[in-house]
Amino acid sequence: MISMERVDSLFLDEVKKRSGEEINLCYQCLKCTAGCPTAPYMDIKPNNIIRMIQMGMKKEILESSAIWLCVSCETCGTRCPNEIDIGVLMDTLREIAVEEGVTVREKNIYLLHETFIKNIKRLGRVHEATMLMEYKLRSKDIMTDMVSGLMLFLKGKIPIFPSIIKGREDIKKIFDKCQTKKK
Amino acid sequence: MKFSYFPGCTDHSTSLEYGKSTREVFKVLNIELLEIDDWNCCGAAATHSINHLLSLCLPARNISKAQALNAGPLLVPCAGCFNMLKRTENVLKKDETKRKEIEEIVGFKYDPSLEILALMDVMINKIGFEKIRQKVKKPLKGLKTACYYGCALVRHPKITQMDDPENPQYMDRLMKALGANPVEWSYKVDCCGADLALTHSEIVKKLVGRIVSMAEEAGAQCLVTSCGLCQANLEMRQDRDLPVFYFTELMGIAFDIIDRKNWWGKHIISPNPLLSSMGLI
Numbered sequence: 001m002i003s004m005e006r007v008d009s010l011f012l013d014e015v016k017k018r019s020g021e022e023i024n025l026c027y028q029c030l031k032c033t034a035g036c037p038t039a040p041y042m043d044i045k046p047n048n049i050i051r052m053i054q055m056g057m058k059k060e061i062l063e064s065s066a067i068w069l070c071v072s073c074e075t076c077g078t079r080c081p082n083e084i085d086i087g088v089l090m091d092t093l094r095e096i097a098v099e100e101g102v103t104v105r106e107k108n109i110y111l112l113h114e115t116f117i118k119n120i121k122r123l124g125r126v127h128e129a130t131m132l133m134e135y136k137l138r139s140k141d142i143m144t145d146m147v148s149g150l151m152l153f154l155k156g157k158i159p160i161f162p163s164i165i166k167g168r169e170d171i172k173k174i175f176d177k178c179q180t181k182k183k
Numbered sequence: 184m185k186f187s188y189f190p191g192c193t194d195h196s197t198s199l200e201y202g203k204s205t206r207e208v209f210k211v212l213n214i215e216l217l218e219i220d221d222w223n224c225c226g227a228a229a230t231h232s233i234n235h236l237l238s239l240c241l242p243a244r245n246i247s248k249a250q251a252l253n254a255g256p257l258l259v260p261c262a263g264c265f266n267m268l269k270r271t272e273n274v275l276k277k278d279e280t281k282r283k284e285i286e287e288i289v290g291f292k293y294d295p296s297l298e299i300l301a302l303m304d305v306m307i308n309k310i311g312f313e314k315i316r317q318k319v320k321k322p323l324k325g326l327k328t329a330c331y332y333g334c335a336l337v338r339h340p341k342i343t344q345m346d347d348p349e350n351p352q353y354m355d356r357l358m359k360a361l362g363a364n365p366v367e368w369s370y371k372v373d374c375c376g377a378d379l380a381l382t383h384s385e386i387v388k389k390l391v392g393r394i395v396s397m398a399e400e401a402g403a404q405c406l407v408t409s410c411g412l413c414q415a416n417l418e419m420r421q422d423r424d425l426p427v428f429y430f431t432e433l434m435g436i437a438f439d440i441i442d443r444k445n446w447w448g449k450h451i452i453s454p455n456p457l458l459s460s461m462g463l464i
Contacts, residue, residue: 037373037390038374038376041386069383069386071228071334071377072231072334073334073338073374074338075334075338077338077339078339078340078349085339087339091231091232091233092235094233106382108382113228114233116227117226117233117237120224120226120229120241124221124223124224125192125224126224126227128197135381144384145384148419151451155448155449158196158197159195163192163195165222167221167244170223170244170289171223171241171244173288173290174237174240174289175237177236177240177288178234178236178240180234
């Protein structure tokens with residue numbers, strides 16, 4: 001049962017406008033969910049995400065693990081008979097979740113994105129060693145992949161020194177103008 | 184023929200051997216690659232996941248650098264970077280309001296005549312099989328390859344403009360031109376799990392496990408890719424010993440490039456036993 005207090009009647013329009021996707025065209029053929037590599041691990045399946053957007057169930061969607069487990073492989077969008085790009089839709093949902101400051105269900109995925117972006121902001125390019133170190137410390141997940149990380153390091157695939165660009169001022173300007181508007 | 188070149192961040196790190204083999208192959212083909220000046224990270228999945236505008240502006244700065252260099256089409260080896268640049272190109276071409284916003288933020292004027300091409304596309308449609316065949320000195324006779332296209336090179340086709348998103352053939356045809364035998368299999372465009380490898384490795388292990396076992400079942404002796412993240416995931420998250428090559432490395436063998444001996448040591452799964460047994464090392 002959906003109680004009326006949980007329904008946000010403006011949500012459908014907001015998502016439609018921001019993503020540019022015609023969400024109302026969905027007729028629940030389930031092709032998106034059938035082809036999705038991470039659907040088995042999602043709490044809400046992609047086809048249900050669409051239905052729940054139509055029904056205005058904003059809170060449930062923004063707090064789901066599903067929006068974070070989507071890796072934008074675009075299998076869904078490629079196969080959708082109504083040309084709804086669900087991968088793009090998932091980007092929009094994640095962005096709204098961050099702006100609205102909801103409790104992110106998949107904290108480490110969000111943390112990894114955030115750490116990655118911080119790395120670009122500082123250097124203009126990604127430096128795996130500092131990026132991974134910061135992610136590990138902040139997620140407190142130190143031990144996972146230590147062996148494979150060490151192996152990559154020994155093969156010379158995780159350089160110690162970063163490659164820093166000259167145009168860091170350009171990057172700073174871009175970041176300043178693209179700041180997420182948190183509510 | 185010459186191209187402007189966007190190496191991408193992993194060129195210095197996890198896909199060292201992709202960059203090295205690409206440069207060597209272009210030397211043999213006698214085609215110039217001019218690296219664009221002071222390029223930045225394409226923004227990758229992190230930016231498009233949580234900051235849409237940033238995910239358009241970071242690639243746009245690279246597009247502006249390629250325009251400034253004016254050295255022909257922009258060639259992108261990494262499938263992930265290619266997808267990010269193409270997403271931005273798509274917006275710049277189709278959404279006037281957004282284009283103006285991006286131009287203002289990045290400080291440039293977009294020139295729609297700049298072509299942005301995947302390395303694979305350049306190989307097949309700009310250089311062509313005939314020229315490639317002419318350079319083959321050591322045909323990869325009998326080598327059974329499973330061509331793994333993954334996601335970012337192929338989808339969404341409206342962005343990548345690459346052929347047949349369900350059963351692409353171009354890498355298979357390239358392998359045939361090198362003398363190899365690409366196997367028929369059904370997992371060539373299935374996702375490897377991408378950056379979930381760092382946060383949910385158990386999911387990636389399952390996805391990679393299925394891809395690798397299906398390649399083996401089809402009789403493949405190795406996998407071939409054009410994506411740094413796919414290559415790393417396929418090598419590091421499988422529980423067998425199936426070597427995973429970049430397609431340019433196999434071109435390097437077929438062209439008999441001496442430098443190739445320096446590439447194999449960069450692999451987590453050594454291709455040496457396979458290459459020795461085929462007389463290709």
